[in-house]
Amino acid sequence: MKTIDLRSDTVTRPTTAMQAAMLAAPLGDDVFGDDPTVNLLQDSLAERLGFEAGLFCPTGTQSNLIALMTHCQRGDEYIVGQEAHCYKWEAGGAAVLGSIQPQPLDNARDGSIPLERIAAAIKPDDVHPHAPAGAGEHHRRQAAAAGLCGRGGGPGPWARLAVPSGRGALF
Ligand SMILES: Cc1ncc(COP(=O)(O)O)c(C=O)c1O
Numbered sequence: 001m002k003t004i005d006l007r008s009d010t011v012t013r014p015t016t017a018m019q020a021a022m023l024a025a026p027l028g029d030d031v032f033g034d035d036p037t038v039n040l041l042q043d044s045l046a047e048r049l050g051f052e053a054g055l056f057c058p059t060g061t062q063s064n065l066i067a068l069m070t071h072c073q074r075g076d077e078y079i080v081g082q083e084a085h086c087y088k089w090e091a092g093g094a095a096v097l098g099s100i101q102p103q104p105l106d107n108a109r110d111g112s113i114p115l116e117r118i119a120a121a122i123k124p125d126d127v128h129p130h131a132p133a134g135a136g137e138h139h140r141r142q143a144a145a146a147g148l149c150g151r152g153g154g155p156g157p158w159a160r161l162a163v164p165s166g167r168g169a170l171f
Contacts, residue, residue: 030056060085065093071143074099078143079121081107 005011014022028035042054057063064086068078078094080087082104086094094100103121105113 061090061093064090065097068094068100068143069098072098072100075101076143077101077103077123079103079105079113079118081105081111081113083107083111 026036028037028039030038033039038056042056046052046054055066057066068086072078072094078100080102082088084104084107087102087104094102105117105121108114
């Protein structure tokens with residue numbers, strides 16, 4: 001039986017059609033916002049997923065760090081599955097580079113985190129000021145990071161349901 005190794009694009013070669021598409025792709029520079037391929041990818045994905053805008057990031061680790069640092073300030077916390085890639089396999093980037101501390105929770109068998117487990121992990125308002133230098137008073141906030149750990153599960157659109165009201169953000 002022929003097996004196909006799909007672990008990563010580092011162990012596959014682009015097909016002739018893919019190479020031809022690359023050679024024929026229109027040119028542009030994303031720094032100036034005029035790379036038509038990147039723009040099309042961002043716009044079409046945002047539309048399909050129902051978001052205001054999209055952002056192309058070349059790596060998953062970079063995407064996760066951007067998401068965490070966009071939603072959290074220094075000293076904030078993110079609720080995350082024990083098995084989540086951004087907690088388990090990214091060298092603690094959120095803590096090392098973003099000063100964001102994880103609050104890891106057990107994942108269910110299907111990779112999701114039950115909403116009641118997330119709700120129970122949300123801490124009460126913190127009266128102690130967390131003041132990043134020069135930023136004035138800042139109370140610790142929490143964000144929930146949702147991934148399904150490659151196990152595909154979770155009841156329907158649970159990720160979108162998991163936004164704790166007004167206390168944090170979910171990505
Ligand atoms: C869910 C998830 N997030 C992030 C990554 C990291 O991606 P990259 O190697 O592009 O940084 C992976 C890679 O396996 C992943 O499976």
